[in-house]
Amino acid sequence: MRVLVTGGAGYIGSHTVLALLERGDDVIVVDDFANSSPVALERVARLAGRSARLHRLDVADEDALDAVFATERPEAVIHFAGLKAVGESVADPLRYYAVNLGTTFALLAVMRRHDVRTLVFSSSATVYGEHQHAPYREGGGLLNATNPYGQTKVMIERILTDVAQADPRWRIALLRYFNPIGAHKSGLIGEDPRGVPNNLAPYIAQVAVGRLAEVGVFGDDYPTADGTGERDYIHVLDLADGHVAALEHLRAQTGVRAWNLGTGRATSVLALIAAFEKAVGRPIPHRMLPRREGDLAQAWADATRAEEELGWTAQRGIAEMAEDSWRWQSGNPQGYDADETHAEEARTA
Numbered sequence: 248m249r250v251l252v253t254g255g256a257g258y259i260g261s262h263t264v265l266a267l268l269e270r271g272d273d274v275i276v277v278d279d280f281a282n283s284s285p286v287a288l289e290r291v292a293r294l295a296g297r298s299a300r301l302h303r304l305d306v307a308d309e310d311a312l313d314a315v316f317a318t319e320r321p322e323a324v325i326h327f328a329g330l331k332a333v334g335e336s337v338a339d340p341l342r343y344y345a346v347n348l349g350t351t352f353a354l355l356a357v358m359r360r361h362d363v364r365t366l367v368f369s370s371s372a373t374v375y376g377e378h379q380h381a382p383y384r385e386g387g388g389l390l391n392a393t394n395p396y397g398q399t400k401v402m403i404e405r406i407l408t409d410v411a412q413a414d415p416r417w418r419i420a421l422l423r424y425f426n427p428i429g430a431h432k433s434g435l436i437g438e439d440p441r442g443v444p445n446n447l448a449p450y451i452a453q454v455a456v457g458r459l460a461e462v463g464v465f466g467d468d469y470p471t472a473d474g475t476g477e478r479d480y481i482h483v484l485d486l487a488d489g490h491v492a493a494l495e496h497l498r499a500q501t502g503v504r505a506w507n508l509g510t511g512r513a514t515s516v517l518a519l520i521a522a523f524e525k526a527v528g529r530p531i532p533h534r535m536l537p538r539r540e541g542d543l544a545q546a547w548a549d550a551t552r553a554e555e556e557l558g559w560t561a562q563r564g565i566a567e568m569a570e571d572s573w574r575w576q577s578g579n580p581q582g583y584d585a586d587e588t589h590a591e592e593a594r595t596a
């Protein structure tokens with residue numbers, strides 16, 4: 248299949264592009280590298296033995312995107328591009344609404360114009376908000392997130408639902424991710440957040456590699472087994488496979504449908520730190536801090552719908568996730584940066 252991937256150089260995007268190339272798809276990546284590195288795609292090409300075709304542009308630039316569709320003629324789209332830092336979205340909500348909705352409007356207009364109506368959308372478990380309780384089920388009713396980033400996901404799900412209802416030719420998958428961690432087995436691609444990580448796994452990995460001093464554990468008085476927050480961590484390779492499964496499913500189903508991509512298992516902050524300590528082979532400094540505002544005690548998926556309908560289940564456990572995250576982080580202590588500087592020097596030499 249000819250698949251266009253927005254945000255294909257990002258963390259989940261790059262692993263998904265690799266999965267598509269490995270199964271023989273023709274892949275077109277649209278990315279402006281606002282929050283990602285072209286080095287990720289060079290490494291994906293090395294791993295796959297062939298490349299995705301790259302178009303460096305902002306998805307919100309409708310004319311430029313239109314030209315890409317005209318030449319590349321994609322049959323389906325996976326839409327990852329967007330902003331995703333919760334704290335940043337609280338501080339600058341307008342930017343989040345403008346970017347995440349703007350890119351989606353431009354993409355939908357161009358898709359419709361070129362008669363491309365198969366779309367896999369990168370949503371989030373954040374759409375379950377505070378009023379639903381774990382394990383989260385897709386059919387559980389009203390969606391509402393606690394921050395502007397999450398609200399953009401709720402709104403885009405709503406928009407896509409209306410679009411599919413207005414025109415039954417659309418085939419749309421809303422994939423609600425739980426907490427992606429881990430990296431490709433090669434250690435060549437992985438998560439490389441700009442600045443200090445907001446999320447737990449990259450934070451632990453950066454402490455382990457010596458970039459940060461210690462992990463702050465946000466709260467040890469939650470009503471959980473060890474008092475720390477519990478989440479459904481999912482290996483990014485499983486997540487990538489989930490996109491392939493959704494794309495396949497859409498061949499046979501029109502309309503719009505949501506699927507959770509999670510493992511159905513919860514792991515506490517302390518248990519995740521312990522898994523990393525085992526993978527790294529030494530203690531990881533950490534200390535208790537007060538709760539982080541807006542955090543839930545527990546969040547995990549009911550993953551049965553994806554199993555029944557997509558034939559997909561997460562295969563990899565926490566130990567493997569920590570080992571693979573660590574292989575990536577220890578092999579690339581500064582993420583893609585070192586390579587990027589090198590590439591820049593080579594270009595200007």
Ligand code: UFG
Pocket residue numbers: 331333371372373374397425426445446447448450462463464465466475476477478516539542
């Ligand atoms: N945590 C710490 N210390 C840290 C970072 C996190 O103790 O330095 C704890 C949190 O309190 C939470 C757990 O680790 O209990 C996971 O936190 P993350 O920030 O890694 O992930 P969240 O579950 O808070 O957020 C994730 C995604 C968001 C999404 C949200 C809800 O990152 O994009 O799930 O679905 F909105």
